[in-house]
Amino acid sequence: MRPHEDDITAWFHQQSRIDPSLFPIGIGDDMAEVCLGDAASVLITTDMLLDGSHFDLTTATLEQVGYKAMVASLSDCAAMATVPLAAVVAVALPPGFGQSRLKQLYAGIALAAEKYDCPLIGGDITSWRQSHPFAVNVTMLSRRAANAPVRRNGAKAGDAVCVTGSLGGSLLRKHLAFEPRVREALKLAQTVTLNAMMDISDGLSTDLNRICEQSGVGAILDAASIPISDDARTLADPLAAALHDGEDFELLFTLASEQCTRLMQAWDDPTPISQIGRIAEGSGMKVRMPDGRMAELTPGGYDHLNEPE
Amino acid sequence: MRPHEDDITAWFHQQSRIDPSLFPIGIGDDMAEVCLGDAASVLITTDMLLDGSHFDLTTATLEQVGYKAMVASLSDCAAMATVPLAAVVAVALPPGFGQSRLKQLYAGIALAAEKYDCPLIGGDITSWRQSHPFAVNVTMLSRRAANAPVRRNGAKAGDAVCVTGSLGGSLLRKHLAFEPRVREALKLAQTVTLNAMMDISDGLSTDLNRICEQSGVGAILDAASIPISDDARTLADPLAAALHDGEDFELLFTLASEQCTRLMQAWDDPTPISQIGRIAEGSGMKVRMPDGRMAELTPGGYDHLNEPE
Numbered sequence: 001m002r003p004h005e006d007d008i009t010a011w012f013h014q015q016s017r018i019d020p021s022l023f024p025i026g027i028g029d030d031m032a033e034v035c036l037g038d039a040a041s042v043l044i045t046t047d048m049l050l051d052g053s054h055f056d057l058t059t060a061t062l063e064q065v066g067y068k069a070m071v072a073s074l075s076d077c078a079a080m081a082t083v084p085l086a087a088v089v090a091v092a093l094p095p096g097f098g099q100s101r102l103k104q105l106y107a108g109i110a111l112a113a114e115k116y117d118c119p120l121i122g123g124d125i126t127s128w129r130q131s132h133p134f135a136v137n138v139t140m141l142s143r144r145a146a147n148a149p150v151r152r153n154g155a156k157a158g159d160a161v162c163v164t165g166s167l168g169g170s171l172l173r174k175h176l177a178f179e180p181r182v183r184e185a186l187k188l189a190q191t192v193t194l195n196a197m198m199d200i201s202d203g204l205s206t207d208l209n210r211i212c213e214q215s216g217v218g219a220i221l222d223a224a225s226i227p228i229s230d231d232a233r234t235l236a237d238p239l240a241a242a243l244h245d246g247e248d249f250e251l252l253f254t255l256a257s258e259q260c261t262r263l264m265q266a267w268d269d270p271t272p273i274s275q276i277g278r279i280a281e282g283s284g285m286k287v288r289m290p291d292g293r294m295a296e297l298t299p300g301g302y303d304h305l306n307e308p309e
Numbered sequence: 310m311r312p313h314e315d316d317i318t319a320w321f322h323q324q325s326r327i328d329p330s331l332f333p334i335g336i337g338d339d340m341a342e343v344c345l346g347d348a349a350s351v352l353i354t355t356d357m358l359l360d361g362s363h364f365d366l367t368t369a370t371l372e373q374v375g376y377k378a379m380v381a382s383l384s385d386c387a388a389m390a391t392v393p394l395a396a397v398v399a400v401a402l403p404p405g406f407g408q409s410r411l412k413q414l415y416a417g418i419a420l421a422a423e424k425y426d427c428p429l430i431g432g433d434i435t436s437w438r439q440s441h442p443f444a445v446n447v448t449m450l451s452r453r454a455a456n457a458p459v460r461r462n463g464a465k466a467g468d469a470v471c472v473t474g475s476l477g478g479s480l481l482r483k484h485l486a487f488e489p490r491v492r493e494a495l496k497l498a499q500t501v502t503l504n505a506m507m508d509i510s511d512g513l514s515t516d517l518n519r520i521c522e523q524s525g526v527g528a529i530l531d532a533a534s535i536p537i538s539d540d541a542r543t544l545a546d547p548l549a550a551a552l553h554d555g556e557d558f559e560l561l562f563t564l565a566s567e568q569c570t571r572l573m574q575a576w577d578d579p580t581p582i583s584q585i586g587r588i589a590e591g592s593g594m595k596v597r598m599p600d601g602r603m604a605e606l607t608p609g610g611y612d613h614l615n616e617p618e
Binding site for chain 2: 046047121128130141
């Protein structure tokens with residue numbers, strides 16, 4: 001489904017005749033940017049979360065869902081190293097949903113809004129005529145920090161590829177209660193020059209592929225350097241979970257080698273950073289497996305190559 | 310359902326601790342406003358439209374639905390006399406929806422985007438795991454024109470109550486193909502001082518009640534002055550249709566009596582304007598019926614009073 005989304009996104013991008021002086025960042029990044037006069041601009045992201053797809057109301061509480069809907073968008077603000085400003089939320093309610101359940105949802109929204117200083121400033125409440133599931137759409141605005149927003153298309157051959165935190169197994173627990181890397185992203189952009197960044201929402205292999213395709217480069221990862229989460233370690237194939245599982249909401253970024261060295265020396269945040277590989281000339285992704293053999297890495301999967309490199 | 314939405318909106322409004330210096334307009338108007346530094350600000354509105362509630366894909370085309378989703382939000386920009394800037398669109402697709410149907414939807418979005426100079430700059434495509442209906446969420450940004458955004462809470466006793474166009478019977482045709490009153494709203498705000506304005510999305514009686522409640526005033530309408538649409542005239546009770554039908558997407562505004570006189574002399578736009586009543590001290594709405602008797606007007610209905618006034 002996700003490659004399908006990428007195809008149609010590329011098609012929309014071709015169709016759109018957007019003036020880059022008014023919209024410096026359009027379709028294809030985590031947020032779009034709108035210029036507002038000489039010095040001001042605002043960034044915007046919108047995300048629809050559906051019961052049965054992004055959460056399951058038979059096991060998750062509405063407070064968890066409200067929190068998740070907000071932090072997923074906050075993670076988009078972090079993905080470009082921008083400062084969250086405000087959110088609007090629209091909901092589609094099953095018949096008979098009732099005000100008390102709406103207030104539970106709001107409690108989760110308010111928790112994230114307060115924690116990340118990103119207030120809810122408007123919304124829309126609508127109801128299905130017949131029995132269909134709950135859906136929630138969050139649209140979030142952010143503003144530039146001192147840096148320019150970090151895009152997906154700036155990775156350069158030779159760059160170090162890094163991630164925050166640890167990866168894999170998010171669906172076991174983390175996807176409902178993660179911490180979007182807003183602080184970390186701003187600190188990163190203050191400390192070094194980032195060439196490309198996004199948040200890992202669809203899995204490391206899928207999202208790194210997006211950076212590679214948009215930057216016109218390839219990548220080689222080192223499996224032994226990938227930080228595997230404790231939850232992923234309980235699964236049958238922890239490395240595969242770290243490479244391919246969605247909803248990690250960690251930052252994936254690339255930066256020049258000497259910048260990476262400087263970053264590793266300067267970084268004093270409790271959230272760890274790991275270098276997991278390098279950007280390479282050409283295209284395609286590879287991963288050096290723990291046994292030393294190289295495998296071709298594709299979005300959501302990998303194929304062992306015949307010869308070690 | 311709508312009074313329910315107003316109740317919960319009021320509750321959200323109470324809960325929110327929004328800094329008015331950063332967010333001069335918050336929950337309760339057609340758009341919220343976010344300040345961005347000294348001179349700049351942006352306004353935002355979000356709306357969820359559902360198959361079976363806001364349109365019916367057994368009779369409407371996806372192009373019509375894309376157009377409607379955009380012009381409904383453009384109508385919110387008009388409601389405050391602001392200038393549309395850009396839109397982001399999120400969709401929830403039934404399984405097997407397919408790219409060609411997505412492109413039909415996009416054709417309708419692009420039609421409205423081009424016509425009203427409000428490009429699509431981003432979005433989100435997601436799918437139901439099981440068979441559930443199509444939903445589309447549009448979030449739109451606008452900017453201030455020379456005037457301050459016109460709010461719902463500024464109506465004053467003695468104001469003239471006016472509407473653009475004609476009212477009622479929208480569901481027969483107009484709701485899928487209306488013209489949002491963007492040009493008219495900007496022209497109105499340039500010509501005179503508007504005290505309160507909104508677009509009529511839930512019906513004249515429901516929306517005028519919102520202006521009255523938020524402004525702490527009442528209103529008296531003159532049924533004979535209400536412009537009844539040709540479609541409403543084909544219905545059993547044309548006046549009731551004009552008073553209560555939703556989705557007219559005309560402008561409803563109030564302004565001082567002398568400003569109204571000036572407006573009527575100066576107005577040279579093809580879209581007609583009609584004065585339909587006056588704002589009164591106190592609270593509640595009344596309508597002078599064609600037979601001269603006064604009726605109490607409530608959101609979505611009216612009760613005949615015993616004594617003429």
